[in-house]
Structures are given as C-alpha cells and as structure tokens.
Amino acid sequence: MSRGNENTQEPSIHPVVFLGAGPGDPELITLKGRRLLDQADLIIYAGSLVNTALLEGVGGRCHDSAGMDLEAIITLVLKGYRQGLKVVRLHTGDPAIYGAIREQMQWLDREGVDYEVVPGVSxxxxxxxxxxxxxxxxxxxxxxxxxxxxxxxxxxxxxxxxxxxxxxxxxxxxxxxxxxxxxxxxxxxxxxxxxxxxxxxxxxxxxxxxxxxxxxxxxxxxxxxxxxxxxxxxxxxxxxDDASTIASKLYDTSFKHEYR
CATH class of the missing domain: 3.30.950.10 (Tetrapyrrole methylase, C-terminal domain)
Known part of the structure; x- marks a missing residue:
C-alpha cells in the first residue's frame, strides 16, 4: 500500500504455515505441502524427525529447531512474519498428532498472527x-x-x-x-x-x-x-491377525448400497 507520494510498499503479510512433512519418504508429502515448501522464505523444521531430503533445492532459509525452545521458535516465526516472509513451521507426520503445535498456535493467537495448518501423512x-x-x-x-x-x-x-x-x-x-x-x-x-x-x-x-x-x-x-x-x-x-479371512461387504455381489 503506497503512502502519500512514496513509491515504497508495505510488505505483504502471509499466514504462518504449520505443515505436516509426512512420515519420512519425501514423496509422501502432499502436493500442497511441497508447493508451500518450495515457495517458503523461511522454514523451521523439527530436527532429525524430518527427512532433510525434503529441503533439498528449496530457496528459503532453513533452521533446525532441535536445539530451540518454544520462545526461540516463536521469536524466529514472528520476525519472519513481520518482515512479510512466507514462514513454514515444518513438523513430522501430521501435526495434529503429538505435533506440539497447540502452544505455538496459542502464542500466535495472542500476538494476532494469522496462520494455517496443512495436514500430512501420519x-x-x-x-x-x-x-x-x-x-x-x-x-x-x-x-x-x-x-x-x-x-x-x-x-x-x-x-x-x-x-x-x-x-x-x-x-x-x-x-x-x-x-x-x-x-x-x-x-x-x-x-x-x-x-x-x-x-x-x-x-x-x-x-x-x-x-x-x-x-x-x-x-x-x-x-x-x-x-x-x-x-x-x-x-x-x-x-x-493373518488368520482372519472376513471380507468387507462393500464389494459383495449381494450387498445393496447407494454408494461404492
């Protein structure tokens, strides 16, 4: 947004992204997740739990959070966000399960920071x-x-x-x-x-x-x-148990159903 006669613009504000990296195989990240990583300016990833092959070729700065506490992580996130950077907080698997994102999101709520969560393969x-x-x-x-x-x-x-x-x-x-x-x-x-x-x-x-x-x-x-x-x-x-031979009714020829 221009101010008076100045030609400068305010930095665009992008939501912080909490992203599920998937279980390890770099091909098991979602298409959306891959795109967000490739577009990110700042990536903070969860140490050795994340396969660093996911970060090969990315253009953004990468920070390993293994040695960081919550405050240090949030400080880095806020700095990037307020500079108008595209910030990705990269968690292993799906961040909804043992992802420790709740306390991060609560902190961002207190700071009035916009964010989104992108799921991954658990x-x-x-x-x-x-x-x-x-x-x-x-x-x-x-x-x-x-x-x-x-x-x-x-x-x-x-x-x-x-x-x-x-x-x-x-x-x-x-x-x-x-x-x-x-x-x-x-x-x-x-x-x-x-x-x-x-x-x-x-x-x-x-x-x-x-x-x-x-x-x-x-x-x-x-x-x-x-x-x-x-x-x-x-x-x-x-x-x-390998011994169980019970089959689903979904494809049974005698099973009446509305959707298959």
Whole structure:
C-alpha cells in the first residue's frame, strides 16, 4: 500500500504455515505441502524427525529447531512474519498428532498472527502401509486408537494403556518403544492375550526402516535384540491377525448400497 507520494510498499503479510512433512519418504508429502515448501522464505523444521531430503533445492532459509525452545521458535516465526516472509513451521507426520503445535498456535493467537495448518501423512498410516495391513477389519475391529505410554509426559489415568486395552481395538502406540516392557505389561493387564499380534516399525517409509513382528509374549525380547529405542510405531490388535479371512461387504455381489 503506497503512502502519500512514496513509491515504497508495505510488505505483504502471509499466514504462518504449520505443515505436516509426512512420515519420512519425501514423496509422501502432499502436493500442497511441497508447493508451500518450495515457495517458503523461511522454514523451521523439527530436527532429525524430518527427512532433510525434503529441503533439498528449496530457496528459503532453513533452521533446525532441535536445539530451540518454544520462545526461540516463536521469536524466529514472528520476525519472519513481520518482515512479510512466507514462514513454514515444518513438523513430522501430521501435526495434529503429538505435533506440539497447540502452544505455538496459542502464542500466535495472542500476538494476532494469522496462520494455517496443512495436514500430512501420519506415521501410523505409513506403518500400516509398510505392514500391508488394514487397521479396521469387519466383525473383528472397527476402532483405531492413537495413543502413547506415560513417560516424562503423563497420560490421564482414564486413558492408560490398561484401560484402553479393554476395548480390544487396534492400537497405534506412539513414542513408547523404549518402554516396551511396560507397554506389554499394561496391555496384557488390560485384557489382550499374550498371543495378540503386534508389530513395531522403526522409521516407517524411510530407506532405513526396520520391521519387527511378533506377539505380546515375544516382542520385548525382539526389541531388546534389535536395540530399537526411538522413532518407532507400535501397532497391536486383532487386525494384524493373518488368520482372519472376513471380507468387507462393500464389494459383495449381494450387498445393496447407494454408494461404492
């Protein structure tokens, strides 16, 4: 906007973007996410959790937030925003799940800063793809629980693994592989049998991903031998059982439906 006879213009203001990078494979970012990264002037990415192959060829300045606290991140975001830069805060997976964006958005709300959230592919679904498994199986389980074991960050008692296990649904357990013994103890105490199938995928969709398959009886020993300690998803429940041959009604020739 011009002021008087001046030829200068105010810098354009672009909303800050909280962007889901996907689980690791650079091709699993959305088309919108790829475009926003390519157009960004300033990218603040979540350390080693984000595959830096996503940042190859971008024109914007990149900052690794691994050594930054919340205030330092927000200070950088606000500086870029107020300079009229296109700012992208790049989170792993989908930022809605354990993305720690709530406190960032609340701070920006207090500052009157405009922002948007662009979803990404969660590591839970990349793990299911690696395992070649559908997480919902007709007449077996129609519920998927996304949760984590209590650690340095507490979990409400009503959402403990022991209580959730009573549902006997598919569970995708984040941020918990380093506590596998306790995970197994809580799940079996809650009602899963020791023979319940379980899989652990480290760095799903990355070139170095590793897959362990077993049961609640065997998985702790496998984790110990593998030395997997972080960046892994645990999936447990009857949907992983190879023995189930129940098929969806969706494509059944006798099933009457309005939409397919």
């Amino acid at each position: 590591s839970a679904f990349a793990t299911a793809a690696t395992l070649k498994r559908e997480l919902t199986v007709p007449e077996v389980t129609q519920t998927v629980i996304l949760t984590r074991q209590a650690g340095r960050t507490p979990v409400p008692e009503r959402e403990s693994l022991t209580r959730l296990a009573a549902i006997q649904a598919t569970m995708c357990i984040f941020l918990s592989v380093s506590m596998m013994d306790q995970v197994v103890a809580d799940l079996t105490a809650g009602g899963y049998s020791e023979e319940t199938p379980v899989a652990v995928v480290e760095k799903a969709s990355w070139p170095e991903e590793r897959v362990l398959r077993g049961t609640l009886k065997t998985i702790s020993a496998q984790i110990g031998s593998s030395k997997i300690r972080k960046t892994a998803m645990i999936i447990v429940g009857p949907a992983l």
